[in-house]
Amino acid sequence: MNTTVESSEIFVPAREPKTYLTEGRTLKSWLLTTDHKRIGLLYLYSLLVYFTIAAIAAALMRLELITPAGDMVTSETYNKLFTIHGTLMVWFFLIPSIPAVLGNFVIPMMIGARDVAFPRLNLLSWYIFNIGGSLALYSVLFGGVDTGWTFYTPYSSTYANSHVIAMAAGIFIAGFGTILTGLNFIITIHKLRAPGMTWFRMPLFLWSMYSTSVIMVLATPVLAMTLALMSIERIWGVGVFDPKLGGDPVLFQHLFWFYSHPAVYIMILPGMGVVSELITCFSRKQIFGYHFVAFASVAIAVLGFLVWGHHMFVAGESIYAGIVFSFLSYMVSVPSAIKVFNWTMTLYRGSISFETPMLYALGFIGLFTVGGLTGLFLAAVGLDVHVTDTYFVVAHFHYIMVGGMVTAFMGGLHYWWPKITGRMYPEKLGQLAALIMYIGFNLTFFPQFILGYLGMPRRYHAYAPEFQIYNVMSSAGASILGVGYLLPLIYFIWSLKHGKKAPANPWNATGLEWQTTSPPPKHNFKETPVVTGPPYQYSAEETEIALHKPAKEQRAAS
Amino acid sequence: MNNPPTALQDQFVEMPQQKEAATLGMWTFLATEVLFFGAMFMSYITYRTAYPRAFALASHHTILLFGTINTAILLTSSLTMALAVQAAKESNSRWLFRFLVATVLFGVAFLGVKGLEYHQDIADHLWPGPHFKSGLPPEAQIFWVLYWIMTGVHALHVTVGIVLLSIMALMARRQKFSGAYYTPVENSGLYWHFVDVIWIFLYPLLYLIHRYAA
Amino acid sequence: MNFPLFPDEASAAARQTDYLYCALIGVSLVTMAVVFVPIVIFLFKYRRGKKADRSPVHLPEMKIEITWTIIPMIIFTGLFAWGTEVFWNVERPPANAMEIDVVGKQWMWKIQHPEGKREIDELHVPLGRTVKLLLASQDVIHSFFLPEFRIKQDVVPGRYTTLWFKANKLGTFHLFCSEYCGTHHSAMIGHVIVMKPAAYEAWLTQGETSGTLAQSGERLYRELGCSGCHENSTIVHAPPLGGIFGKSVPLQTGQFVTVDEGYIRDSILLPAKDIAAGYTNDMPSFQGRVNEEQLQQLVAYIKSLPAPVPNNSIQEAK
Amino acid sequence: MKTANAPKKMYIRIWIALLALLALTWGLSEVDLGPFNNVAALGISAAKTLLVVLFFMHVRYEPKLTWIFVSAGLIWLLIMVDLTMSDYVTRGNVRPTGQSWRHTGQIDPATPATRSPD
Secondary structure (H helix, E strand, C coil), X not given: CCEECCCCCXXXXXXXXXXXXXXXXXXXXXXXXXXXXXXXXXXXXHHHHHHHHHHHHHHHHHHHCCCCCCCCCCHHHHHHHHHHHHHHHHHHHHHHHHHHHHHHHHHHHHCCCCCCCCHHHHHHHHHHHHHHXXXXXXXXXXXXXXXXXXXXXXXXXXXXXXXXXXXXXXXXHHHHHHHHHHHHHHHHHHHCCCXXXXXXXXXXXXXXXXXXXXXXXHHHHHHHHHHHHHHHHHHHCCCCCCHHHCCCHHHHHHHHHHHHHHHHHHCCHHHHHHHHHHHHHHHCCCCCCHHHHHHHXXXXXXXXXXXXXXXXXCCCCCXXXXXXXXXXXXXXXXXXXXXXXXXXXXXXXCCECCCHHHHHHHHHHHHHHHHHXXXXXXXXXXXXXXXXXXXHHHHHHHHHHHHHHHHHHHHHHHHHHHHHHCECCCHHHHHHHHHHHHHHHXXXXXHHHHHHHHCCECCCCCCCHHHHHHHHHHHHHHHHHHHHHHHHHHHHHHHHHHCCECCCCCCCCCCHHHHCCCCCCCCCCCCCCEECCCCCCCCHHHCCCCCCCCHHHHHHHC | XXXXXXXXXXXXXCHHHHHHHHHHHHHHHHHHHHXXXXXXXXXXXXXXXXXXXXXXXXXXXCCHHHHHHHHHHHHHHHHHHHHHHHHHHCCCHHHHHHHHHHHHHHXXXXXXXXXXXXXXXXXXXXXXXXXXXXXXXXXXXXXXXXXXXXXXXXXXXXXXXXXXXXXXXXXXXXXXXXXXXXXXXXXXXXXXXXXXXXXXXXXXXXXXXXXXXX | CCCCCCCCCCEHHHHHHHHHHHHHHHHHHHHHHHHHXXXXXXXXXXXXXXXXXXXXXXXXXXXXXXXXXXXXXXXXXXHHHHHHHHHHHHHCCCCCCEEEEEEEECCEEEEECCCCCEEECEEEEEXXXXXXXXXXXXXXXXXXXXXXXXXXXXXXXXXXXXXXXXXXCCEEEEEEECCCCCCCHHHCCEEEEEECHHHHHHHHHCCXXXXXXXXXXXXXXXXXXXXXXXXCCCCCCCCCCCCCCCXXXXXXXXXXXXXXXXXHHHHHHCCCCCCECCCCCCCCXXXXXXXXXXXXXXXXXXXXXXXXCCCCCHHHHC | CCCCCXXXXXXXXXXXXXXXXXXXXXXXXXXXXXXXXXXXXXXXXHHHHHHHHHHHCCHHHCCHHHHHHHHHHHHHHHHHHHHHHHHHHHHCCEECCCCCHHHCCCCCCCHHHHCCCC
């Protein structure tokens, strides 16, 4: 980005300038902060807790599934494990992952603002989110929930004997945290852009975050009310989905998926945004087809609301509705395809280097493409009859959510880590971890496609012996994947103290967030930056200069 | 510009920007609220389409007079609210305070009438469950489940509105608002009108089905 | 070690589904080639430090974008059409199917054959005959999944759903519940046993049965007192039920309903829902007084009733 | 919006219109209009809503962006209702028209006799 920023050039190293991290060191200064960067970090810490619990649940499930017999835990425990895994991962890790952590941290900086539009509301969102999270944890610790993350009635409303209400209330409350975060981002992007930052000069991460926020604001309330209706039915024994009164359990599914399908796009759009940043930066190229990538985000957000019925092809929905939803589902995959093609073309004539964030970005393209293509299988309504509710679906959405979103989250975290902490992570270890994660992920989830086609239903605690071989592969992959997640956790913590000091712009990137110091001062910029041109003004021909790489490698390169 | 009572917050460059952001934020919140109530309206539409007869029979047991009075009360409270915002715009703190209090009182009156109605509904065995009024088909209970949830959630919104407007009234009393700064009043007003709009739809959906056949 | 990739194909639908699956794998492989081959080439050719022509080129961006928007759209529309065709065949039972009733219950499948034979977690069917299953749930949502037949249908409480297949391979195949239904969800499994038609006929007559399904239904019909109103009563006027099944009947609202299993079911449990033209809603709901299996028996009985001859009498019909 | 008393007068006029509409919808509900009872009731609600939103909530004087935000909630609600109903209206076996088997001559021509006397 062509910018005129005075502050970063007049960098005075003599006196350690105050950063957002050193602006108050007490616990109180963190818990009452309204600084979007600190709130982003608060989210990171709480997500780590939820992620760890959900990951342990997943590990236990994979252990159980090594043998066909349900011999390690009881079926009741197993059901609770996958419910805990699903609910915590979806609502307390994936949905807030990129938006609340990286979005909070970089959105205001990317648009050249001093903070989000409503900083106190932002802090409130974090508290609301964690009150919801605490309720969810309460339900996990004091007995667990066994409804699956989908809470289908009448099982959840009438038959389940577990802490359904606490979990539903947790999600209900956390939902308002999500809504307020989305609201904050929408208004921030509308009203706080720096002078010259027009809509079409915005980095693509902002387009994707804007689209995500729209989904958050318009879909989440429906989930909240739906879970409330389910809980009311559970508490009072009569309700709107009760088949005994003529109620229709499929209506619950309509309402649930009206939220939960768009929520899938909450879980992938931000990842796409991150990848657009990474691909351009590490191939030193302007994005190919900026307008198309930008509008693809908006198109995904809107079309994403029209396809929820594809979760219900065999649920008792009319076949005509099924056909309509099938067609719309194919149409929503067009903008995703456009994005992949544009990223590919961006690499053409670039100057590509393979730092950790780029490895994650490339991994994202690979895994997301597989996930997206298998989505075509599921959208083919005739084939979906066979593979829905099997491991095929499990594999598909893990390719999107873990292969897509988590990979992008890791990529983004590595990319912005120097900005967040002022330290570099160890590059070689980072590359190794990315590789391990990629291998582990594919070994875990690819066999599940085959398992699904063979007919292994999801949420099975014990299974037919012929499914064992693929389950063993999957469990083996999961342990590799586990290493792939632990490694970054260790070296990130290590880097806080021992990492190399990061310069203001270690990647020589163009975003406004790189025009300020690392870590940035409290209000991001000493002077409000002025934007004069489009984003991603990289040049593939001038890459040999001014890179962060060690001199040795630079010499070897030239 | 006069120095407004509440200064410009750090993240904004100028007051109009801050005001626009706040108003737009409120509208975004209201869009969320539309979808929040939307899930209930969706359930209502589904079942009314499936069981038109049972819904008509069930709806005849709602108390039309109370419903109509309450509609009138809320419409009037919207008027006083709009006048309150106008008073704020004109820096007329005294009338701002009066109109806000009037709005709050209308809100309380609404809840009072609603309470009377609820009382009578319960006496009439219209609370769904094993003791539900006999003589109605099972699907009629779904209407009444929806009646209680929809009016209940709406009443909750009215209550929140009353609290919000009471705070505004207190702030108005303390001269916190002026023609240059009255965004909180305006946004509370938007919320209040929204609650009114929801009722405008609840009224025909719950009270006016097939009345002529009753 | 054995790495199976496909389950057995035990029905015509299985073959259709597998073709579609293979075609989709083909499309995926081509797409992956189109995306990944250039990526790998670019990564190699334009890796930093390697000499390459990096001078900016002016590409016809609009044309390229439109091309790769339109081409996927066309391919996707084709896939959609194919998927819909398979779905259409899988979802719509042919008219001449033999019907078997299934009730899903935590955590078992209860099956009633029209001849009166009942079984649990096993479904015996004859080879080469079209079978239509009438699925009902006693409690929560279940899903009737036959992987070797590539079909699946959720079993939703409060209504009937249907599933049909025509087995073309002898043997024992999997039956899974594929919609999570509670603690022993993974134990709600069973088998479909495809037999030669003669063996099936023999099997049907083994063991004791208490008469055909319709006969059980008739007993219930009398026990519950249905006959009191629906058979020429002089006090209450209820519609006669003979020959009603499959017909289009006018409703009080001026609409018409095609009498199917679902309509009969609703008329028993939610009698106020769709009232036949010319009648008043005098019937009480039988909600809670009959279970799903009994309902299916009643439905079977009403289906079996012939159209009334002018001298309208059930006895004669028998 | 310029002179001091104009908005107040306008608000009062709108309030009168709102109460008139309320009276109208109340009155119409007692008259049998067939399917138009629903149309009238919802049409009047929509009219009242427009009055409240455009004037009391000043959307009429707001920039386009506000209009977009206001309509977003409504559009998304319509998406939800529309696509959900696409399932429900194609699901059942009740059709607006059909041929009664009783009138096909196939069966008992004396059907009316079996009907209830009222």
